[in-house]
Amino acid sequence: MEELIKRVEELEKNTQKSSRERELLLNRICELEDLVEDLTLQLKKSKKTIRTPVAPKESLAINNASKKTNAQEDEPWLFYCPKNKPYEEILRNLDFSEGYEITSSALVSEEALWxxxxxxxxxxxxxxxxxxxxxxxxxxxxxxxxxELLIIVRGIPGNENPLFQLILPHIATLAEYVNIAWSEVENSNPELLGRIALVLECEQDLKVLSVDRGDTRLSLYVEKLL
Structure with missing residues (x-):
């Protein structure tokens, strides 16, 4: 019994050590990225300013029906639903066993979102x-x-609410990251694909998410959840 306790304690120590090492590694990567960004900005400033015509924004549209299941059948993955739609009903309609629920009012920054x-x-x-x-x-x-990945964003206000414009970019960022994560798995290990869905609980219909990303406009088409 004592030997077992010692092994458990050793495993806990190793787990804590791994967590600390991962945190240090992430921080180091961030520092290097910040350094590269600073050097890039300095390089740009050192160059002479050249007046160039402003290019129109490129439109990047992500089709909501482009995701594939293991059966290789197209199905939508980004939905909106009316307020107060029960959690169990969403699970049942999408045939999911569980999911995550987050509150839109707290999404005042990208840091808060993540x-x-x-x-x-x-x-x-x-x-x-x-x-x-x-x-x-x-x-x-x-x-x-x-x-399985199901994320439900609760309490998105109508577009007349000032909070709507504040949180909209972060909601679009979440959808973008989900799309990227799925695409990476789809391209590298398609046989290991599961299922994804992002549900936006809104005060009004939200058929398209459109957010400007510098020179690019990101458009995400949203399906109504029946």
Missing amino acids: TQILEKMNEEEIPKKLTALRKLVSVQLSSACHH
């Missing part, structure tokens, strides 16, 4: 830096795409 997602995924060591949060979320979402 922190809430990681907390729902029971992540114990949540980084503080945005770049580290993004990397960890990408890893977790990719892992979840091997099984």
Whole structure:
């Protein structure tokens, strides 16, 4: 019995050590990325300013029906539903066994978005830096795409509410990351694909998510959940 207790304690120590090492690694990666970004900005500033015509924004449209199941059948993955739709009903309609629910009113920043997602995924060591949060979320979402991934965003207000314009970019970012995670698994290990769905609980119909990303406009088509 004592030997078993010692082994358990040793495993716990190794787990804690691995968590600390992962945190240090993520922070180091973030520092290197910040350094590269600073050097890039300095390089741009050192060049002479050249007046160039402003190019029109490129439109990047992600078709909601482009995701595939293991049976290789197209099915939508991004939905909106009316307020107060029961959790069990959403699970039943989409044939999921479980999912994560997050609150839209807390999505006032990208950091808040990823922190809430990681907390729902029971992540114990949540980084503080945005770049580290993004990397960890990408890893977790990719892992979840091997099984079942259902995320429900509750309480999205109507577009006349000032909060709507504040949280809309972060909701679109979440959808974009889910799409990227799925695509990466689809391209690398299609035989390991699971199922994904992102459900947006809205005060009004939300058929398209459109957000500007610099020179690109991201458009995500949203299906109504029956």
